[in-house]
Amino acid sequence: MTTNGNVSFWYAKDGLPVPRPALAGDMDVDVAIVGAGYTGLWSAYYLAKADPSLRIAVIESRFAGFGASGRNGGWLANTITGGREGYVKSHGRALVGDFQRMLNETVDEVINVAAAEGIDAHIHKGGELLVARNRAQLSRLEAMAKDQLKWPEDDAVRLSGKAMGERIKVAGALGGMYIPHCARIHPARLVRGLARAVESLGVKIHENTLVTEIRAAGNGKGPSAVTERGTVRAAAVLRATEGFTANLAQSHRDWLPMNSSMIVTQPLDSKAWDSIGWQGRETLEDLAHAYVYLQRTDDDRIAIGGRGVPYRYGSRTDMDGATQPATVGALTGILHAMFPAAAGARIEHAWSGVLGVPRDWRATVNFDPATGLGFAGGYVGTGVTATNLAGRTLTDLVLGRKTKATAMPWVNRQVRRWEPEPLRWLAVQGMYAMYHRADEHEKGGRGSTSPIAVIADRISGR
Ligand SMILES: Cc1cc2nc3c(=O)[nH]c(=O)nc-3n(C[C@H](O)[C@H](O)[C@H](O)COP(=O)(O)OP(=O)(O)OC[C@H]3O[C@@H](n4cnc5c(N)ncnc54)[C@H](O)[C@@H]3O)c2cc1C
Known part of the structure; x- marks a missing residue:
């Protein structure tokens, strides 16, 4: 039987963690961080390293790694959330090139810190593969390859169908693209290891403590995080709640x-792997509009994720990771279509998580010394690497340092808010219905992107 929820498969072997003590009452610290996912923990890590005398508290409503950081697809990739072109318009080509290089280097930073802190997160830097599975996807791949010529920082390589098949045999693959700056990771092992590392630096993590309000400095008082168990007063309060921010x-x-759902197979036998290949353990994604992302796990399973039911009315977020049976069925169907050799494998676990989508689909790192409040997030499903750079950037901003990181184009942006309900729900439902229809349309063999997807992109503001 397939386990559904229970936070995620990534906890199935080691078990859900024993909770740390909750906040015991009012408290004064130097920096209070709300949320113990990668953003909150990386911020705590670099702040504690930069100034070991700082008193830092991380306040977490459930447990460290309960959110997307303990549930994701394990792609430690170099993606700039929302793409590069928007930033080229606002900040110029040179700075965006620097931003891209910083994200490339951040992949290695995470790998190096994990090694230095003794975190065994099953990291394998095998790069990232994009695969085109029909002619319309191939036309998008060609356009991407042309665009990549302008971005040598990405080191992307266009692959023929044959070259793609020599790496991974995806049924019906017509071509691919390889980007070397990506590693496969075990998400929960990284976030749990990071929580232990920050504790060893003297940071206090309070679990099972819900922050109900974050207050800015004013009227002679500093900023604070108000919880049901007491108020944490600090010189700076950082919000690291991502998909739960609503x-x-x-x-x-x-x-x-936005929800994203995943399923994982039982370990595949060597016969299946002989026919699939995937010796390089690259992360893999297709070019559908409602795309899927995959990894070959350390113990030889295939984990595959996609959007599922994208959004719950009123921004309701989590059900401890349970996902809809229809989503499990849809992902299983795509898995079998891509890898007929995996068709006999049991689906052992299904789960979902939430990620934060800003109105302009681009992530932000902000800190305002006047209010003492900061935040980072809005990574739209590409936060595994970006959270590390966000944590280092928040550290610099809180400590008042002007650095290369604080000059990046995602720092201190103002983004307009989402429409109120029911417009928000209708827009997202409509957008994903259109993406699914566009994918069906393209399966028919058309040679270019379906116009339905072009309209959906316009509506969504992507
Ligand atoms: C299924 C799925 C697959 C994904 N795959 C990838 C991938 O392969 N690669 C990639 O780059 N990105 C991926 N992402 C996105 C990535 O996981 C996130 O961008 C990243 O983990 C965000 O980290 P975070 O710390 O900002 O947020 P989270 O990990 O969500 O942490 C937020 C924390 O805040 C806590 N919290 C929330 N509200 C409160 C409150 N009021 N008081 C106290 N605590 C609170 C939550 O319990 C949670 O622990 C995926 C996401 C999902 C859901």
Whole structure:
């Protein structure tokens, strides 16, 4: 039987963690961080390293790694959330090139810190593969390859159908693209290891403590995080709640909580792997509009994820990772279509998580010294690497340092908010219905992107 939920498959072997003690009452610290996912923990890590005298508290509603950081697809990739072109318009080509190089280097930073801190997160830097599975996808791949010529920083290589098949045999593959700056990871092992690492630096993590309000400095008082168990007063309060941010009243329409769901097979036998290949353990994604992302796990399973039911009315977020049976069925169908050799493998676990989508689909790192408040997020499903750079950037901003990181184009942006309900729900439902229809349309063999997807892109503001 397929396990559904229970946070995610990534906890199935080691078990859900024993909770750390909750906040015991009011407290004064130097920096309070709300949320113990990668963003909150990387921020705590670099702040504690930069100034070991800082008193830092991380306040977490459930447990460290409960959110997307303990549930994701394990792609430690160099993606600039929302793409590069928008930033070229606002900040110029040279800075975006620097941003891309910084994200490339951040992949290695995470790998190096994990090694230095003794975190065994099953990291394998095998690069990232994109695969085109029909002619319309191939036409998008060609356009991407042309665009990549302008971005040598990405080191992308266009692959023929044959070259793609020599790496991974995806049924019906017509071509691919390889980007070397990506590693496969075990998400929960990284976030749990990181939580232990920050504790060893003296940071206090309080679990099972819900922050109900974040207050800015004013009227002679500093900023604070208000919880049901006491108030944490600090010189700086950093919000690191990503897909859950809509639950905080004052931030309800900042980021839309989008669901992403995954399934994982039982370990495949050597006969199946002989026919699939995938010796390089690259991460893999197709070029459908409602795309899927995959990894070959350390213990030889295939984990595959995609959008499923994208959004719940009123920005409702989590059900401890349970996902809809229809989504499990849809992902299983795509898995079998891509890898007929995996068709006999049992689906052992299914789960989902939430990620934060800003109105312009681009991530942000902000800190305002006047209010003492900061935040980072809006990574739209590409936060595994970006959270590390966000944590280092927040550290520099809180400590008042002007660095290369604080000059990056995602720092201190203002983004307009999402529409109120029911417009928000209707727009997202409509958008994904259109993407699914466009994918069906393209399966018919047309040679270019379906116009339905072009309209959906316009509506969504992507
Ligand atoms: C299924 C799935 C697959 C994904 N795959 C990839 C991938 O392969 N590669 C990639 O780059 N990105 C991926 N992502 C996105 C990536 O996981 C996230 O961008 C990243 O983990 C965000 O980290 P975070 O710390 O900002 O947020 P989270 O990990 O969500 O952490 C937020 C934390 O805040 C806590 N919290 C929320 N509200 C409160 C409150 N009021 N008080 C106290 N605590 C609170 C939550 O419990 C949670 O622990 C995926 C996401 C999902 C859901």
